[in-house]
Amino acid sequence: MSDYTLDWASVAGIDGETTTLSNGSSDVAVVIDTPSNGTGAVTEVTEFNGVQALTSEHADQPNVASLSFSAPITDVTFNLLDIDRSNADGWGDTVTIIARDADGNELPVTFSNVTDAQSVDGNSITGVAELFEAPPVGVTISGAVKTLQIIHVKSETNLPASGIIGISEIGFNLVVNEDPDGYVDGTNDDDLIDHRFEDIDGDEIDDADALLPRAQPNDDVVLAGAGNDTVYAADGSDDVFGGEGNDLLRGGAGKDYVSGGAGDDALYGDDGADSLVGGVGDDTLDGGLGRDVLSGGLGNDSLIGGGGFDILTGGFGADDLQGNDGDDTLIGGAGGDTLRGGDGNDTLVGGRTDISQVIDFNGLEIGEILTTQLAHQGFTVSSGNPKTPVMVFDSAQPTGGDTDLASDTLGKVLILSEDRDKNDPDDNAAGGSFIFDFDGPSTVHSLTLFDVESGATVSLFDDQGVLLSVQTISTDDGEAITLDIDQSGAAQMVVTLHGSGAIDNLSLTVDNAEGDLGDKLMGGAGDDVLTGGAGADTIDGGDDRDVIVGGTAGDVVTGGTGSSTANDADDIDILDLRGLGPFRVVQHSLDADENSTSGRVEFLDTDGTVTHSLAYAEIEQI
Incomplete structure (x- = not known):
């Protein structure tokens, strides 16, 4: 008798949603994901052969149902419905079941009630003859199951597609008293x-x-x-x-x-020296002492650097960034942000200019687990399962027995680590997901997938979680393929490997957000560099020698006084307009301190027509 039953009629969803089951004393959360294989196959919950089932139909390419459990389970039982073949209609079914424990080890699968219409090969069962409404085939899995994949595909490559099969409710018990x-x-x-x-x-x-x-x-x-x-x-x-x-x-x-x-x-x-990532929601991040890296993610976040030379990235939303002590770098990202440098020689950037780049990960250390190391390039990358983190792997000198991940050309690649061992990187045979979170709307051009024989799915989402595009791909053993994506407006990319493999050479442009609401930048004490970026920004350099870079329509720029002494060399604020095309200075006047000037900068097109302007005050040099 099972303590828990996964009833398909009651699940929260099959596209990455979490369903929580209870036996009255303990809960088990199950994440169910059925990504599209891109060939028109259908996966849905429906009545099939008289029961509510998860069904798969027209599987020309592998159709995968992935289940991940919050705690190890055992005594797993369910039925496979209607596994057969039709020579006349040209379809046939093969179902492969892969169950793994928390360490990624594959567990044995047992089939029962197998008829002459089916054949069994290890953890796979194939329909070999037509049998109308073939009786259910029982499936039993022992051991401590943490992940479960049920893969449906046509039984032979020369067939046009598979038939339709069903997966019944799943019963199981919770593993207790593990070491x-x-x-x-x-x-x-x-x-x-x-x-x-x-x-x-x-x-x-x-x-x-x-x-x-x-x-x-x-x-x-x-x-x-x-x-x-x-x-x-x-x-x-x-x-x-x-x-x-x-x-x-x-x-x-x-x-x-x-x-x-x-x-x-x-x-x-x-x-x-800490790394903090807010994720989805309105978060508060406080680095405290040390050289910290803070990334807000999606939402209206508050980031506080504390002591030390900190890097703060707001991401999407109207964020509040405070560097406080130390020489800090503050990057607002998309949205109308407020940036306060505090003491120290700070760099403040309201919104990024477009950053086009190909990241090959060769600058990272072998065995390094990724957290916020790439935040300065406009994104963070994490794993969908913290127990299999994103790790740097050297394809030139493969470790962990992963000779299929050997390459003379790729160099360092990213894997999902099987066991978090930094000294012996080894990819997780069960696969998993790389999650890329961008700090502004981004265009993903391409990505290299390496040795993904079991297939991979690449999905991109906007900042509201709306799916923008999805592609599936598989490679031969040891093969690397560059997938052309060319999707703009992405806030997140999820790369799901359905088995072992690696990724490399991410080509993207972290875009300058069109229509940014405008940022507030306050340098405070110290020699600061402030860049407003897109939108009508309010920029105040504060005390000491500041450089204010660029300018867009509606900006209001104040260098800050910092001194009441004429020609004080410690308070020379510079408005740097290099690279912005032709401009002219109008309404230029000396300020009351007789040390700085105020006025307006008008930017011109090639015909000399004013396109936009900014106002400045307390600036010593343009």
Whole structure:
């Protein structure tokens, strides 16, 4: 008897939605994803052979249903419906079932009630004869299942397509009393995860266990899960993932990575050189002491650098960025942002100019787990599963036994790490998702996919989560193919591998947001560099020697006084208009301090007609 039943009639959805099941005492969350294979195949929940089922039809290319469970499950049972073949109509079915544990190890699959109309080969079953409404074939999976893939495809390449098959409700039990696995797992409730919290496997914060590869005694990986969670990671270099809900996450001492996920989250790096990513929602990020990197993501976020030389990127939305002490870099991204540099020699950029680039990842270190290392290039990249993070892999000297990922030309590529071992990178055989979050509307031109024999799906979304485009691709063993995408307006790209493989050579343009609402930039004390970008911006250099770069229609620029002494060399503010085409200065006058000037700059087209203008004050040099 199963404690849990996944009833298709009651699921939240089959396109990446989360369905939570309960046995009255413990919850299990199931994420179900059925990406399009791009060939017109149909996957849907419908009544089939008298029961509600997940059905797959016209699978010319592999049609994949992927299920990911929040905790390991066992005693998995379900039925496959109508696995057969029709020679007359030219179709046939093959279903392959891949079940893996939390470490990516494949688990055995057992079929029962197999008829003469089917043949079994390992974890695959194929229809070999037509049998009207073939009786259900039973499927049983033992072991601790963490992910499950059910793959339907036509049984022979010369057939035009598959028939239609169904997957019945799925029963299972929860694995309990496992040994600690190094991951501190929360529940789907509102958890308080601190040094007193113990998860279902016996994992704790700062337990001095160092169970994960190359971890130091108090380096924790915390997966808070759904719910409004509070996490205190304390000592060590920790990775903290909030998941869904409005979470409060503190990294504590050490070099931490803190990711809010969905919801309005509060993230604190505390001591150390931390990386904070807000995700979706109106988040508050506070780096604390140390050289921190903060990325707001989608939503109206508040980013505070604290002490140290910090990098703050607002992303989409009307964000508030405060550098505070140190020589900080603040980048507003898309939306009407407010940037305050504070003390130190800061660089403030309201909105990026277009950045066209091909990122080959060769500047990263082998075995490096990606968090915010590429934020300065306009995006972050993460994994859909924190247990299989994005890692840098050297294709010139492949490790982990991955000889199929050997290449003389690609250099360093990105994989989804099987075990987080930085000294022996190995890709996850079960696949997973790379998630690229851009800090402005972006045009993705192309991406190289490497050794994706099981196939890959590339999906792009706008800042409202609307699907813009989707493509599927597969390669031969060891083959690299560049996929032409050419999709503009993207806020996020999700690359899902249905098995092992790697990606490389991302070609994109992080666009200058058209119609940016205009930013407010305040340099504060120190020798600052301020760039407004798109929109009608208000820019104030504050004290000391500032450089204000560029200008667009409606900008109001103030260099700041910083001195009441005429010709004071410590307060020479420069308005830098190089590269903006012809312009003229009008209404130019000396300010009351007799040290700076005010006026207006008019920008001209090739005929000498004024196209737009900006106003300036307290500027010493143009």
